[in-house]
Amino acid sequence: xxxxxxxxxxxxxxxxxxxxxxxxxxxxxxxxxxxxxxxxxxxxxxxxxxxxxxxxxxxxxxxxxxxxxxxxxxxxxxxxxxxxxxxxxxxxxxxxxxxxxxxxxxxxxxxxxxxxxxxxxxxxxxxxxxxxxxxxxxxxxxxxxxxxxxxxxxxxxxxxxxxxxxxxxxxxxxxxxxxxxxxxxxxxxxxxxxxxxxxxxxxxxxxxxxxxxxxxxxxxxxxxxxxxxxxxxxxxxxxxxxxxxxxxxxx
Numbered sequence: 001x002x003x004x005x006x007x008x009x010x011x012x013x014x015x016x017x018x019x020x021x022x023x024x025x026x027x028x029x030x031x032x033x034x035x036x037x038x039x040x041x042x043x044x045x046x047x048x049x050x051x052x053x054x055x056x057x058x059x060x061x062x063x064x065x066x067x068x069x070x071x072x073x074x075x076x077x078x079x080x081x082x083x084x085x086x087x088x089x090x091x092x093x094x095x096x097x098x099x100x101x102x103x104x105x106x107x108x109x110x111x112x113x114x115x116x117x118x119x120x121x122x123x124x125x126x127x128x129x130x131x132x133x134x135x136x137x138x139x140x141x142x143x144x145x146x147x148x149x150x151x152x153x154x155x156x157x158x159x160x161x162x163x164x165x166x167x168x169x170x171x172x173x174x175x176x177x178x179x180x181x182x183x184x185x186x187x188x189x190x191x192x193x194x195x196x197x198x199x200x201x202x203x204x205x206x207x208x209x210x211x212x213x214x215x216x217x218x219x220x221x222x223x224x225x226x227x228x229x230x231x232x233x234x235x236x237x238x239x240x241x242x243x244x245x246x247x248x249x250x251x
Contacts, residue, residue, distance in 0.1 A: 001025040001027045001223055003027045003078035004027065004028050004030075004074040004075070005022045005027045005029045005030065005077070005078065005079035005081065005222065006070050006077055007029060007030070008032045008057060008083050008114070009083040009084030009085065010029075010031035011034070011035045012184060013181070013185065014178065014215065015033065015081075015083040017210075017212050017215035019031055019046065019050070020046065021212065021218065022081075022219055022222065023047055023048050023050065025219050027048065029048065030053060031051065032055055033054070034054065035054075036052075039054060040052065053066060053073075057106060057110050058106045064113065064117050077121045077122055077125065078127060078128060079128075079131070080122065080128075080131070081131050081133070082114065082130065082131070082133060084106065084110075086106045087103075087185060088102075088148050089144050089189075099147060104151055104154075107151035107155065108155060108158070112158060115130060123170060126170055127227075129172045129221065129222045130159075130171065130173040130174075131218050132174070133155075133176055134155050134159075134176060135178060137152055138155065138233075140241045152177070155175060156233045159174060163230040172226070172227075172229065173230060174229060175233045175234070176221065177237065178236050178237060179209055179235070180199045180209060180237070180238075180240065181209040182210055203238040203239060203243060204242065204243050206238075213236055217236050
């Protein structure tokens, strides 16, 4: 690939898998997350002189600061993977303004600020590609995730709008919508008896996804192999979004 990439939320789970996959494809990767130790562990396994940036993208001014630093240290940027996000799973009767604001702040506002701050260098690269991590919750109804789903739906909408606007300038934008992936986010829920089996029963491929399943699609969208693909949301969910379960219940 030979490109320069930035992956946010790169210290674990899907973000770390994306960093590894991009590195394996030949990209030089900048990693951004809050945990210095975890970032160091991910970076230690990469071959192409990775750049580590410890930052909390939820902080005021952080997207702009990260954009400036990564542009300087990499000498530009070809690929942006917006993976950093906050989640919440609770009864909608328990939703409050603070929770909604927290989710929209990182998942939508800061994502857009980072993306727009990096647009000049992505345009300059001549083949800029942005891949936003969305969710199956933004595609189909998932109970107890109304606020989170709303942010992911907003990410998909922004992806489409930016793709139309920036296509003439050579920048492609797509989003990836993972289903149930074996990450820390699902660790507590997977420990509940019956949850693993229930999710498998509601997934066409009858298994949970692995972070690498998502990362491989991200690399495809970031690469020249997807040079004529823009403005789409690609489900990486084992068929979950298209599976109709008339008898089971959603978790």
